[in-house]
Amino acid sequence: MTHKPLDTIEIETAPDPVVSIIWLHGLGADGNDFVPIVQELDLADCPSIRFVFPHAPVMPVTINAGYMMRAWYDILGLDLIQREDEIGLRRSQTMVEHLIAQEKARGIDSRRIVLAGFSQGSAMTLQTGLRHPERLAGLLCLSGYLPLHATLPMERHSANHDTPIFMAHGHDDPIVPIHRAEQSRDMLLALGYKLEWHAYPMQHAVCEEELEDISAWLKRVLA
Secondary structure: OOOOOOOEEEEEOOOOOOEEEEEEOOOOOOHHHHOOHHHHOOOOOOOOEEEEEEOOOEEEEHHHOOEEEEOOOOEOOOOOOOOEOHHHHHHHHHHHHHHHHHHHHOOOOHHHEEEEEEOHHHHHHHHHHOOOOOOOOEEEEEOOOOOOHHHHHHHOOHHHOOOOEEEEEEOOOOOOOHHHHHHHHHHHHHOOOOEEEEEEOOOOOOOHHHHHHHHHHHHHHHO
C-alpha cells in the first residue's frame, strides 16, 4: 500500500546540512508545534542541522469521540496499551521510514539522522527507530511510551541496538502517566538498550531544564 508523502516544515541551522532531525508532533498538533524549539535549543558546536517537522495525517480519534484531527494512530482507550491501533501504528511507521529515506536521498547518512518526537510522536520514534534496518544517530522520546511492546523483541533490528535513546517525562503528566513511560524504559533497559532517563516537575509539556538536557544529549550524539 502506497501512502502520499507527508507535508513537512523544514528549518536549516546552516547551509549544506550534514545532520537531519525528524521531529514528530503529538496528537491534535501539527508540524508547527515544535518549530520554536529550534531557537530554544543550544546547538552551538553542533554541525549544520536540517530539522524536518512533518504533519501527521488527519483521522478520526476514538477517544475524542471520533473527532477528526492530526494523529499518527488512533487512541482507543485511556490505558494506551490494552487496545492499540496496530494498523495505524504500522502505517505511520512506513511514513516515517519514507522521511528517513528522503533525507538519505539528499545525502544525509543514516548515522546522522535523529528521530525525535513528543507524546504520540515519541511513540512513533520508538516504533520506527528500534525496527529500522540501518543505524540512526539517536532516538529522542519526550512524554511518550513504547507502543506494540509485545512484538518488539521479535521485530527489533540489531542495527539500532546501541543507538542512544533519550527519554524524558513529567512527574504529573495526566495524558501519558509517568508509570507507562517507566514501564517502557524498564523494558528497553532489560533488552539492553542504551537509555538516558529524565523526569521533571511538569505535566504533558516541555520545560526549560529539559531543553538544556536535550541540547547536551544532541551535542554528544552528533559529536
